[in-house]
Amino acid sequence: MLFLARVASALLMTGVLHTFALARDEAPQRQLQTLVPFVSEEGGERLARATAKKDFAALANQFEAQATIAFCGPTSAAIVLNALHPQGNEAPRDRSRLLSEDARYLPRNLELTVPRHTQESVIAAGKKTRAQVFGEPARINDKAVRDGGYQLRQLDEMLQAHNVVTRLVIVNADVAEADIRKELIDNLSRAGDFVIVNYQREAIGQAGGGHISPLGAYDAATDSVLILDVNPSRYPWVWMPLATLLKGMRTRDVVENRGYILVQSR
Numbered sequence: 001m002l003f004l005a006r007v008a009s010a011l012l013m014t015g016v017l018h019t020f021a022l023a024r025d026e027a028p029q030r031q032l033q034t035l036v037p038f039v040s041e042e043g044g045e046r047l048a049r050a051t052a053k054k055d056f057a058a059l060a061n062q063f064e065a066q067a068t069i070a071f072c073g074p075t076s077a078a079i080v081l082n083a084l085h086p087q088g089n090e091a092p093r094d095r096s097r098l099l100s101e102d103a104r105y106l107p108r109n110l111e112l113t114v115p116r117h118t119q120e121s122v123i124a125a126g127k128k129t130r131a132q133v134f135g136e137p138a139r140i141n142d143k144a145v146r147d148g149g150y151q152l153r154q155l156d157e158m159l160q161a162h163n164v165v166t167r168l169v170i171v172n173a174d175v176a177e178a179d180i181r182k183e184l185i186d187n188l189s190r191a192g193d194f195v196i197v198n199y200q201r202e203a204i205g206q207a208g209g210g211h212i213s214p215l216g217a218y219d220a221a222t223d224s225v226l227i228l229d230v231n232p233s234r235y236p237w238v239w240m241p242l243a244t245l246l247k248g249m250r251t252r253d254v255v256e257n258r259g260y261i262l263v264q265s266r
Contacts, residue, residue, distance in 0.1 A: 034244060035205065038226060038237035046219040046239050047226065052188040053217035058083040059194065059228055060216070066230045067119055070133050072212040073150030074119045075230040077159055079214055080194045081117040084164065084265050088115030096120045117162075126158030140255060151253050152198040155212065156261050165266050171249040171259040181242060183262070184225065188218045193264035197227070199248030200258065206235055210253060218242075 036042050047053060062082040066075040085091060093113040097120075103112060123130050128138070128150065137144040150158070156168040171180065187195050195215040201208035216226040216237070224239040249258045 034241055036222075036224070036239040038239065043237075043239055046222060046224065047217055049221060050217045050219045050226075052185050052220070053226075054191040055083075055188055055194050055214075056216040056226070058086070058191070059214050062086065063228060064119075064230075065232055069231075070135075070149045071119050072230050073155045073158075074122050074133075076196045076212050076214050077122045077155065077162075078117040078119050079228075079230070080159075080196060080263050081122065081162055081164070083194060084192075084263070091115040091117050092121045094118040094121040122158060122162065125161040126154070127161075128154050128158065145254065147254055149210065150212065151255065152212075152259055152261065153256070155196070155198070159261065159263055163266055165264050167262040169259045169261070170257050171246065172257050173250070175259075177243075177246055180246060180260075184215065184242070184260070185218050187262055188215060188225075193262060195260055195262055197245065197249065197260045198253075198258040199245060200251040201235075201248070203251050204240065204244050204248040208234075210251075210258065 036046070038044075038047070047056070059079060062079050064075060064079065066072050082088075082091070093111070093115055095113055097118075098112060103110070106112070120130075123133060129136070132138045132147065133149060135146045135148040137146050139145075140147060152170065153168065156166050159166050169175065169180070169183070184195055187193055196212060197215055198210065198212045201211050211229075211231070213230050214228045216228045218225050219239065222239065222241070223243070224241050225245055227238050227240050227245075229235045229237055249260065251258055
């Protein structure tokens with residue numbers, strides 16, 4: 001009997017440890033399950049009932065996927081700038097994507113490009129160079145640092161160089177969740193201004209580092225926001241609990257925390 005009791009105890013302990021291991025291994029997966037795909041029945045229902053979605057149509061109309069892994073910031077900027085000025089007023093004509101032979105058989109004076117902000121053209125207006133975006137060392141706090149992509153403050157500086165009004169919010173510990181929630185919802189409830197968020201993927205249950213994308217809508221029933229992820233080949237658009245997004249923004253980047261930028265025309 002004593003032997004059987006010991007066997008039973010060992011089996012029970014094994015089961016407990018196995019269950020604990022499964023719970024630990026499945027924790028990231030459970031967190032991922034809180035991110036509801038936009039292309040799903042539930043995702044469509046959230047957008048249909050949401051009232052804070054004034055930005056969605058304008059952003060979706062101008063949406064494009066990032067061309068390189070370093071371009072989530074420039075892509076988000078291009079989408080928002082084109083949404084602010086959908087007719088291309090004062091937008092550049094970016095010829096960087098044309099090949100020398102593209103116009104060989106066309107009329108000499110035909111302009112192939114359209115006035116539009118592109119992922120490439122927006123970089124030229126900012127202080128951060130294309131080479132630095134791809135990892136060329138830059139001086140940060142008197143140190144040479146390889147700083148690929150964009151920190152949020154660098155993106156804000158680049159946006160301001162395009163003659164728009166921005167409000168940068170670094171989500172430190174002293175920034176209240178209620179204030180962030182109100183500001184994001186108010187913005188998404190109005191047409192003509194937009195939100196770009198910067199968060200750490202790992203903190204919200206995805207694989208990867210820092211990421212930048214626009215917000216498309218807010219659903220009050222689930223307290224979630226629609227992330228228009230500019231890398232949809234890896235992570236399609238998702239509804240993310242606002243608390244999860246806040247967790248992703250309250251993470252450290254190179255010199256400070258991440259956060260968000262509100263953008264409107266001047």
